Amino acid sequence: MNKALIAIIGTTGVGKSDLAVQLAKALGGEIINGDSMQKTTALKIKHPKAQVYKGMDVITNKLPVLEREGIAHHLMDFLELQQEYKVTEFTKDALKIINKIHSCGLNPIVVGGTHYYIQNLLWKNSLIGSSSDIEEYNDSEHEDLNVETPILYKRLQEVDSIMANKWHHNDRRKIRRSLEIFLRTGKRHSEFIDEQHHPDEKGNSLRFSPTCIFWLYADPKSLNPRLDARVDKMIENGLFEEIQYLRVQAKRGEMKIPGEELDYTRGIWQAIGYKEFDPYLSAVEANKDSDQEIISKLENLKIYCIENMKAATRRYAKTQIRWIRNKFLPKFQQQNAFDTSRNGVSQIYMLDATSLDNWKKDVGDLAISIAREFLATGQGPDPMTINSRAAEYLKPTRNLDTSESINSWTKYQCEICNRIANLSSTPTADSLTDGAQNDTLDDSANTYIERNCQSSSSSSSSSLIITYNGSTEWQQHLKSKWHKSNVKLLRLIDESWGGQLPPWLKFKKQARLNQNSSYKQK
Helix, strand or coil, rough: CCCCCCEEEEEECCHHHHHHHHHHHHEEEEEEECCCCCCCCCCCCCCCCCCCCCCCCCCCCCCCCHHHHHHHCCCCCCCCCCCCCHHHHHHHHHHHHHHHHHCCCEEEEEEEHHHHHHHHHCCCCHHHHHHHHHHHCHHHHHHHHHHCCCHHCCCCCCCCHHHHHCCCCCCHHHHHHHHHHHHHHCCHHHHHHHHHHHCCCCCCCEECCEEEEEEEEEEEHHHHHHHHHHHHHHHHCCCCHHHHHHHHHHCCCCCCCCCCCCCCCCHHCEEEECCCCCCHHHHCCCCCCCCHHHHHHHHHHHHHHHHHHHHHHHHHHHHHHHHHHHHHHHHHHHHHHHHHCCCCCCEEEEEECCCCCCCHHHHHHHHHHHHHHHHHHCCCCCCHHCCHHHHHHHCCCCCCCCHHHHHCCCCCCCHHHHHHHCCCCCHHHHEEEEEEECCCCCCCCCCCCCCCCCCCCCCCCCCCCCCEEEHHHHCCCCCCCHHHHHHHHHHHHHCCCCCCCCHHHHHHHHHHHHHHHHHHCC
């Protein structure tokens, strides 16, 4: 029997759920929700949706029941609010449901924006060491992981020098993660990465064949206003009431809050909206006075929080695009070459959801046509030719780490920027961060760069060292405004000021530090 699978990915607000319903009606299928959540400390991703949770329909943006048009939706509305849902649990549950759908002669359709989950579902062993043991890792088993970061880094250098060379020496989260993998499995993190990129018969092959993937994309200039309007609609539909309900449940002790303090990276609490409106709702609870001045301040705070939620939603959409282009696409193309050689079939189609007026033609009708052909013959049209954006956006922006690349990972230090950072008589981490803030990620760049410009000094008298990890981050730095500005500044210093920081620049730096200090005190 044909074990086909259809997957729909894309940013929030592009109509993924609507397309899933249309495909299910046209092809005879059922839908598996892929908008799930886990503890996201390792990914630093904030989710706007947590559709696995019971209730909370507004804050999680669930498709209304009437709009589901009678199509079965699985893995939705079943989890208690205090529970967490790991990627391994999602994969296990989804596989059972997919097998059941296949046994009924129907087509399973996986849809969602949690691409990390969907990627692990589509391919075997997408997680390090199958990750089940690591996901259940108990800190108490290795108390020595709770020591200071320099000690952790030294231990990682001893057991896995390759990963130690990749991570910044102050990046505690990544250092600790690599050590956890080694302590839990007895195998180095770098070995897992090496194995993942040498596919074999039992390794990273596609779970279902054929697999047809639709990526819904909308140009940010058109998408962002739609996302802003959706936040306004959520507020009209009862967003505040849902958030207030969560707050009351937590205060009454009827909901378990992860950790001693509220952790916005876990469970339902990471849904975009809860954290953003916490200042406003806390202020409302603390000020029952009907004084007009207080009411005015609360209204201003409410507007501020609304804008924060809109900004967070737009940022999340950017994060989703980065994941698709930097993680999902390279994984797909690398594995697809291997799967095809073993008669596995998969394809990804980018559908242009930019225009709402043309959505039915450019997305709905086109997807149904492609899916029908693909499921019937195992082949479809050339993905690069279905619209004008496909040829550009379906090209991978970078290669995944391979056994060759992990051995060439290296750190870079910029002598020019290090010298400028240390010319001040009292260099501080704040002064370095001041400069690094100008070294921003160009939105046109396709590679996400986690900036690791941190002080390596152990005392205020030690020098500051700026470290960049890998050639991508290094090249990004060389193109940055900060670096180019420092090149000009250093030339001026050497030619006109005898290699010393000009007095006017010292004054400017000190004034900036004083301003930052004053702002923090407020």
